[in-house]
Amino acid sequence: MLYVYALVDARPIPPSPEGDGHGGAPLCVVARGSVAAVCSRHDRIEMPVEADHLWRHEHVAERLMDEYAVLPVRFGTTVADEDALAAMLDEREDEFRGAFERVRGRVELSVRVLWAPPETEPEPAPDGTGPGRAYLLGRLAARNAASSLAESIHAGLAARAAESRYEVSATPRLLLSAAYLVDRGEVGAFLEAVDEAARRHPEVELLCTGPWPAHTFAQAAGELR
Amino acid sequence: MTTSRALGPSSMATSEVTLVELIDRLVGKGVVLHGDITLAVADVDLIYVGLRALISSVSNLERDE
Numbered sequence: 599m600l601y602v603y604a605l606v607d608a609r610p611i612p613p614s615p616e617g618d619g620h621g622g623a624p625l626c627v628v629a630r631g632s633v634a635a636v637c638s639r640h641d642r643i644e645m646p647v648e649a650d651h652l653w654r655h656e657h658v659a660e661r662l663m664d665e666y667a668v669l670p671v672r673f674g675t676t677v678a679d680e681d682a683l684a685a686m687l688d689e690r691e692d693e694f695r696g697a698f699e700r701v702r703g704r705v706e707l708s709v710r711v712l713w714a715p716p717e718t719e720p721e722p723a724p725d726g727t728g729p730g731r732a733y734l735l736g737r738l739a740a741r742n743a744a745s746s747l748a749e750s751i752h753a754g755l756a757a758r759a760a761e762s763r764y765e766v767s768a769t770p771r772l773l774l775s776a777a778y779l780v781d782r783g784e785v786g787a788f789l790e791a792v793d794e795a796a797r798r799h800p801e802v803e804l805l806c807t808g809p810w811p812a813h814t815f816a817q818a819a820g821e822l823r
Numbered sequence: 824m825t826t827s828r829a830l831g832p833s834s835m836a837t838s839e840v841t842l843v844e845l846i847d848r849l850v851g852k853g854v855v856l857h858g859d860i861t862l863a864v865a866d867v868d869l870i871y872v873g874l875r876a877l878i879s880s881v882s883n884l885e886r887d888e
Contacts, residue, residue, distance in 0.1 A: 605854060649842060652849050673849035675856050686856050694854075708844050805840055813848035817855070 600628070600637040600683055601645070602675045603658040604811070606666035607698045608634035617661055620645065620654055628680050630687040633694045635671075636662060637683070645674050659811045667702040669694060669816040697816055704760055704779050705809035707788060711748035711774040712803040713741060741770075744802055748773040751795045751802070758788050763814055773802065777814035785809055 601620055608629045615625045619638030628635045636658060645651055652673060659670040677683040687694070715737070745766070755778060756762040764776035780788050789806065796804045 602856060647846065647850060652842075652845050655849060656845060670848075670853040672853040672855050677856060683856075697854075708848075807841055807844045810844070810848060813852040816853050 599640055599643065600635075600677045600679065601640055601643055602635050602637050602671045602677060602683065603655055604636050604662055604671055605669040605687075605694055606634050606636060606662050607702070608632050615658070615662060617658060618654075619658060620651065625658065628683050628687070630684045631691045633687045633691055635683055635687060637677075640676075643676060647673070656811075663705075663811055667698040668811050669697050669701065670811045670813045671816075700761065701779065701812035701815055704781055704812060704815075705785060706812045706814055707759075707778045707780055707785070707806065707808035708810065709752075709755060709776045709778065709792060710772060710805040711751060711776075712771050712805065713744045713748075713773050714801055714803055715740065745773050747799055747802060751799065751804070752776050754795065755788065755791055758784060758791055761815060779812055779815045780809075782809075 601623075603619065603625075608627075609632050614627055615636055617625060619625050620643065621638075621640070623638035623640060626637055626639065628637060655673050656670075659668055662668045677686070749766075752762070752764050752774060755776070756764075759778035759780050761779040762776060764774055766774050778788065785808075792804055792806045
């Protein structure tokens with residue numbers, strides 16, 4: 599069977615990439631039309647979600663990024679054989695071509711905004727509401743303010759990206775998770791904007807990672823889970 | 824080979840944050856080919872529980888410094 603790491607733009611069809619796949623297996627290419635899948639062959643494969651396996655998959659995709667437009671494939675994807683894979687590539691060639699154009703020359707940056715709850719206790723309410731209720735209301739107001747702030751930070755960063763996606767999280771600490779598709783040449787400016795936002799808004803924490811291959815933008819928005 | 828990726832003010836616990844982001848991307852994003860995904864749905868759910876826990880612990884770690 600074939601384990602699939604990534605799809606790359608196949609004009610011209612790339613040679614088998616350097617480097618190893620899972621278990622040291624050599625990488626190979628199955629190309630149809632203008633789409634090539636980078637794979638490795640295995641008699642059988644089990645792929646527990648462990649750091650080493652995840653990084654192996656990731657590094658294959660990253661090395662390809664230096665030369666090609668790359669669409670990372672979801673971890674753990676296997677296909678029975680070359681014919682089955684070729685049929686999938688044929689069937690969705692237009693979709694993949696569109697995605698190549700979207701991610702070409704761009705990388706993904708991730709930003710999570712975490713709430714840093716206020717250190718000080720809120721003032722007691724003057725109107726006789728109980729201290730517990732006042733505390734909860736104060737905390738709720740602070741979190742709501744932080745949520746609005748997270749969205750405005752996101753809007754500022756999105757303006758520097760070719761495309762962005764975000765989700766608001768209903769967890770106490772994590773306010774917002776966002777991904778930005780950024781032109782390679784703009785990454786430095788984007789990171790400066792993140793640092794600037796972090797300096798100006800100590801009431802939230804920003805976790806920024808990247809650059810990544812365009813995992814989040816590999817599919818059209820409507821197809822994401 | 825694993826490069827350090829967490830950037831900006833929260834460079835503490837960099838490798839943990841980076842691994843969380845990697846898991847999130849590799850198992851939750853990317854092109855879905857209609858082949859076989861070797862992960863069970865239950866595994867993926869567990870990963871997301873772990874992801875939330877880790878994000879929250881990373882952030883607590885930083886606050887405790």
